[in-house]
Amino acid sequence: MAIRENLAEEVTGLDALEMPVAPAASRPVRLWRAAWPKLAALAIALALWQGVVWSGWKPEYALAGPAATFQELWHRLMDGTMLTALGMTMRRAFAGFALAALVGVTLGSLVSRSAVLRSAVGSLITGLQTMPSIAWFPLALLLFLPSESAIMFVMVLGAAPAIANGLIAGTDHIPPILLRAGRVLGAKDLSLYRYVILPASLPSFLMGLKQGWAFAWRSLMAGELLVIIANRHSLGEQLNNAYDFANSAWLLATMLVILIIGIAIDSLVFGTLDRAIRRRWGLIDPAA
Amino acid sequence: MTAPSPTRTNGAPAPTGTSVLQVEGVSKVFGHGQTAVHALDRISLQVQRGECVCLVGASGCGKSTLLHLLADLDSPTSGKIRVEGRTALMFQEAALFPWLTVGGNVSLALRLRGVPRGERRPLVASLLESVHLDEVAARRPHELSGGMRQRVALARALAQDADVLLMDEPFGSLDAMTRDLLHAELERLWTERRFTVLFVTHNVREAVRLADRVLVLTSRPGRVAASFDVRIPRPRRIETPAVSALAGEITDQLSVEVRRHGHS
Numbered sequence A: 001m002a003i004r005e006n007l008a009e010e011v012t013g014l015d016a017l018e019m020p021v022a023p024a025a026s027r028p029v030r031l032w033r034a035a036w037p038k039l040a041a042l043a044i045a046l047a048l049w050q051g052v053v054w055s056g057w058k059p060e061y062a063l064a065g066p067a068a069t070f071q072e073l074w075h076r077l078m079d080g081t082m083l084t085a086l087g088m089t090m091r092r093a094f095a096g097f098a099l100a101a102l103v104g105v106t107l108g109s110l111v112s113r114s115a116v117l118r119s120a121v122g123s124l125i126t127g128l129q130t131m132p133s134i135a136w137f138p139l140a141l142l143l144f145l146p147s148e149s150a151i152m153f154v155m156v157l158g159a160a161p162a163i164a165n166g167l168i169a170g171t172d173h174i175p176p177i178l179l180r181a182g183r184v185l186g187a188k189d190l191s192l193y194r195y196v197i198l199p200a201s202l203p204s205f206l207m208g209l210k211q212g213w214a215f216a217w218r219s220l221m222a223g224e225l226l227v228i229i230a231n232r233h234s235l236g237e238q239l240n241n242a243y244d245f246a247n248s249a250w251l252l253a254t255m256l257v258i259l260i261i262g263i264a265i266d267s268l269v270f271g272t273l274d275r276a277i278r279r280r281w282g283l284i285d286p287a288a
Numbered sequence B: 001m002t003a004p005s006p007t008r009t010n011g012a013p014a015p016t017g018t019s020v021l022q023v024e025g026v027s028k029v030f031g032h033g034q035t036a037v038h039a040l041d042r043i044s045l046q047v048q049r050g051e052c053v054c055l056v057g058a059s060g061c062g063k064s065t066l067l068h069l070l071a072d073l074d075s076p077t078s079g080k081i082r083v084e085g086r087t088a089l090m091f092q093e094a095a096l097f098p099w100l101t102v103g104g105n106v107s108l109a110l111r112l113r114g115v116p117r118g119e120r121r122p123l124v125a126s127l128l129e130s131v132h133l134d135e136v137a138a139r140r141p142h143e144l145s146g147g148m149r150q151r152v153a154l155a156r157a158l159a160q161d162a163d164v165l166l167m168d169e170p171f172g173s174l175d176a177m178t179r180d181l182l183h184a185e186l187e188r189l190w191t192e193r194r195f196t197v198l199f200v201t202h203n204v205r206e207a208v209r210l211a212d213r214v215l216v217l218t219s220r221p222g223r224v225a226a227s228f229d230v231r232i233p234r235p236r237r238i239e240t241p242a243v244s245a246l247a248g249e250i251t252d253q254l255s256v257e258v259r260r261h262g263h264s
Helices: A007-018 A025-052 A066-078 A081-113 A115-132 A133-144 A150-174 A178-183 A189-200 A202-226 A233-245 A248-281 B063-070 B101-110 B119-128 B146-160 B174-192 B204-210 B241-263
Strands: B018-029 B037-048 B052-056 B077-081 B087-092 B164-168 B195-199 B213-217 B225-227
Touching: A007 A248, A007 B146, A007 B174, A025 A081, A025 B063, A066 A081, A066 A248, A081 A115, A081 A150, A081 A202, A081 A233, A081 A248, A115 A133, A115 A150, A133 A150, A133 A202, A133 B037, A150 A202, A189 A202, A202 A233, A233 A248, B018 B195, B037 B063, B037 B164, B037 B195, B037 B225, B052 B204, B063 B077, B063 B087, B063 B164, B077 B164, B087 B146, B101 B119, B101 B146, B101 B174, B119 B146, B146 B174, B174 B204, B195 B204, B204 B213, B213 B241, B225 B241
Parallel strands: B052 B195, B052 B213, B087 B164, B164 B195
Antiparallel strands: B018 B037, B018 B077, B213 B225
């Protein structure tokens, strides 16, 4: 019987043949491929907007054109009013989101670990998610008067359920084989949670955070429109003022800023994190 | 059916003394009452230290259930299980953690075993080297082929420094050429390190290729129907006539067990 002395060579040879070869496009090509559909969509949107304005459907005070709006935006960026308002709004956004994340993570980890808690409040959390955040404001105003607390309260109620649900769904959908593998390696209770359950639920948790951010941002805008606090300039307050002055260029410029911030955080922060995780896990087709 | 071979010891217990793994009258029932499924019925077997034993049987013979009981993932309904030392378990899927690198997967096994941080790195390197994968330590599991992933799982199991390595059809989903190489790798590591192996498979040739002893399990309920000693010198090859001949004999025994279900 032949002894396989060259076993090691045979093994490594087969490995080399089986390693996937990923064809990589050059960086500028990839960037252009990702960018051109977005640029085209933006151009079409601007053209449609300009077209509606030119048609004379509405007077200038109700619907300003792109040129007037961007001019107003530039002006307000330069004189600092937009940045002051943006600073206030972003401080509220981060504080509210951080608080919502804290509440959501606490709630989610408790519910995902206890069967009793789950049957008690599991469906309630999902139910809360369907409640429009603006519907909470009258109660928030009665409880906290028009104050920062009222805005926080509604942001947390809007965002925390989504964050908790992301964590719960993440722990629910861990492949049982990974839990078994963890237990075989000697992980139990806390170490199983730390080394297997937590990292395994990360992608779903991140989706929860992303959704939570969207809810928090929406609640914040509703809040800033309703809760005007003296001498605190915010994006919502700017919307109110622009409406009061019937200045549609100001109104649209502020709306653009709100839209851009929402998109930027969603894609730059959460989109980047999500892609990084999916690439590490091998959930992205390398050729795509 | 062929005539009983002299190597067969029908249901007779193996000699006691140095057994590292002992299963005595173990039953496992899933569910209750009318719908209860008897996965294992008073099964008894012993594995000696350093022995490689293969369990073969048709589907539904409770092979995986038995390994789960031995790995302490589940507890038996009745009977006694005695394992000297620690067990490691390999699954049909590699079951690697996708958020860790290849090296990280092996390192986690060391960490959970209590190996201090400073000692882990050289150990990971030598474990990966032993399965010829030292060059892919920084890769992610999804970047590897099925055979490579299964070797990482083997390195991870070796990292547990277990006395008994339980293997649940670990090469079942691999192509024939890769499987052949992994048999050789497993045989080499087992010859070098002399751990105890309990290997479950439905592939009779694979069982004869690897085992010192092949146990045939019956289906529903699972019991040890026959035991075959494999006295073919190592290293073996799966293509040799000696392996084929014994595999044929064991397959005949298995078909008797399977046919029994056709009549009932």
